[in-house]
Amino acid sequence: MLGLDLTLSYNGIPVVHGADVALAPGRITALVGPNGSGKSTLLRALARLHTPDAGRIVLASPFEPDTAAVDDPERGVDALALSNREFARRVTLLTQNRPTPSGLTVREVVEFGRHPHRGRWTGGDAEGPAIVRHAMAITGVESLAERPVDRLSGGQLQRVWLASCLAQDTGVLLLDEPTTYLDLRYQVELLDLVRDLAELHGVTIGLVLHDLDQAAAIADRMILLEAGRVRAVGTPREVLMSDVLSSSYGIRVDVDVDERTGIVRTRAVGRHNSRAFAPAFV
Numbered sequence: 001m002l003g004l005d006l007t008l009s010y011n012g013i014p015v016v017h018g019a020d021v022a023l024a025p026g027r028i029t030a031l032v033g034p035n036g037s038g039k040s041t042l043l044r045a046l047a048r049l050h051t052p053d054a055g056r057i058v059l060a061s062p063f064e065p066d067t068a069a070v071d072d073p074e075r076g077v078d079a080l081a082l083s084n085r086e087f088a089r090r091v092t093l094l095t096q097n098r099p100t101p102s103g104l105t106v107r108e109v110v111e112f113g114r115h116p117h118r119g120r121w122t123g124g125d126a127e128g129p130a131i132v133r134h135a136m137a138i139t140g141v142e143s144l145a146e147r148p149v150d151r152l153s154g155g156q157l158q159r160v161w162l163a164s165c166l167a168q169d170t171g172v173l174l175l176d177e178p179t180t181y182l183d184l185r186y187q188v189e190l191l192d193l194v195r196d197l198a199e200l201h202g203v204t205i206g207l208v209l210h211d212l213d214q215a216a217a218i219a220d221r222m223i224l225l226e227a228g229r230v231r232a233v234g235t236p237r238e239v240l241m242s243d244v245l246s247s248s249y250g251i252r253v254d255v256d257v258d259e260r261t262g263i264v265r266t267r268a269v270g271r272h273n274s275r276a277f278a279p280a281f282v
Contacts, residue, residue: 001046001091001172001204002073006055008041014053016042016228023172025060026202028194030215032239033225034249039208040096040176042225046206047093047174048079056080059090059172088116091172092165096180100150106160107145110136113167128167135166138193140186154181162190166197173197175207179214191218216240216264224248240264 003021007014016038023029023046031039044050046057058076079087092113101109113135114128136142139159144152149160158181165173175194179187195218197203209215215222216236224232224239226248232239237257245253245266252269267273 001060001079001206002056002058002076003042003046004056004058004073006042006045006057007053008038008045008050009053010041014228016045016225018055019225019228019230021046021206021223023204023206024220025171025204026198027220028198028205028207028218029221029223030219031206031208031223031225032210032212032215033231036227037225037248038228039225043093043174043176043206043208044095047091048087049093052080085116088168088170090170091174092168092170093174094162094165094176094178096176098161100157102150104149105146106141106149106152106163107132107136109149109160110141110163110167113164113169116168131169132163132167135163139163139166140189155183155186158182159186159190171202172204172206175205177208177210179209179211187214194218212240212245212266213264216266236264240266 001023003019006016006019006021008016019038019042021029021042031043033039041050045052048057056073057079058073059079061075061077079091110132111128114125114132117128118125133142136145139162141156141159141163144156144160149157152160158178162178178190178194182190191214194205194207198205219236221234222236222239223230224244231248232244240255242253242255245255249268254267254269256265257263258265
């Protein structure tokens with residue numbers, strides 16, 4: 001999936017300026033940056049929830065390998081020209097804030113994800129029940145299947161909405177701050193699940209994360225946004241540089257590498273936590 005030279009605005013005021021985004025099959029791309037940098041707006045544009053003022057959104061052709069659009073945009077399909085049903089069969093988005101439905105069970109909410117795959121007149125969806133059960137199982141909400149969703153905690157509800165996205169069974173999964181409302185255990189388990197979807201099932205994943213260390217641990221590539229512009233693109237080691245982060249976030253950010261895992265770690269340094277911390281590189 002590609003977003004090419006995207007310019008996005010609210011009420012005529014540009015908030016994203018000429019951004020290029022490449023999401024590759026089987027890879028996780030994390031969008032990071034300060035508040036107001038345009039991360040969520042860019043993700044919403046890729047999900048067709050925010051119409052670009054300029055630029056293109058390209059998906060691989062159904063008759064081409066999944067990498068086609070990334071390798072050659074001219075071989076891809078214009079995502080903005082697809083019908084809503086066609087697009088929903090290929091791309092799904094987990095937003096930060098979804099309403100809490102009243103009078104519905106967990107199973108019924110997860111089943112919403114099957115809507116694009118049901119026949120327009122007959123409603124047939126032979127594979128649907130098995131896919132719904134699998135989506136609930138891997139998100140840990142199977143035991144809650146018959147519970148009303150308006151009686152769930154925020155973290156439980158977040159996992160239900162993720163299960164609904166997985167039940168949609170698309171090749172592209174976009175997630176906007178997916179760890180919101182989750183306690184530490186479910187943050188880790190959700191990110192592990194996202195990693196599995198990419199590695200084991202070849203799903204194309206783009207996600208917005210505020211936590212730079214979580215992004216470094218899960219992402220293959222990162223896109224750092226600053227004031228609506230792409231400041232840096234590359235692997236976590238290439239993007240999470242002390243000088244770049246310090247400039248983008250307006251605070252000193254030290255960076256080192258965990259000796260055991262090889263994963264980049266960051267540390268924002270305030271007035272009361274300025275103990276010695278030797279960055280591995282700057």
